[in-house]
Amino acid sequence: MPVPGYPTRLAASAVARANLALTASATSRPLMPIGVDIDVLASAVVDEMERRQAAREEIERLAAELAPARAEIAAGMARCPGRLSP
Structure with a gap:
């Protein structure tokens, strides 16, 4: 809207x-508010970015592991004569 x-x-x-x-x-x-240590804040931001990158890599790895199973399920569904249309 x-x-x-x-x-x-x-x-x-x-x-x-x-x-x-x-x-x-x-x-x-x-x-930045007075009393904030910029170096500590920058280090925390870098740590969080690295954590998120590691999570993305883990998701990609898991998706790659699941790809053959997903393809097999899709092929099986395509062969099923009474299947519902997506």
Whole structure:
């Protein structure tokens, strides 16, 4: 459903993000709260990115392991004369 004033939700989101970026760049105060250790925060972000990459790789590995079984099931369903159409 479109957002009033924008043709699509994507356009509204893009404008909102651009406005946030402009607002952030116009501020003279630091964007991070005082007392935040940037090095610790960066390390945590890198750790999370690595964890997500490992999860993606595991999903891809499991999908590859399941591919032959999925193909076999699909072939069996195609041979089944009384099957329901998808």
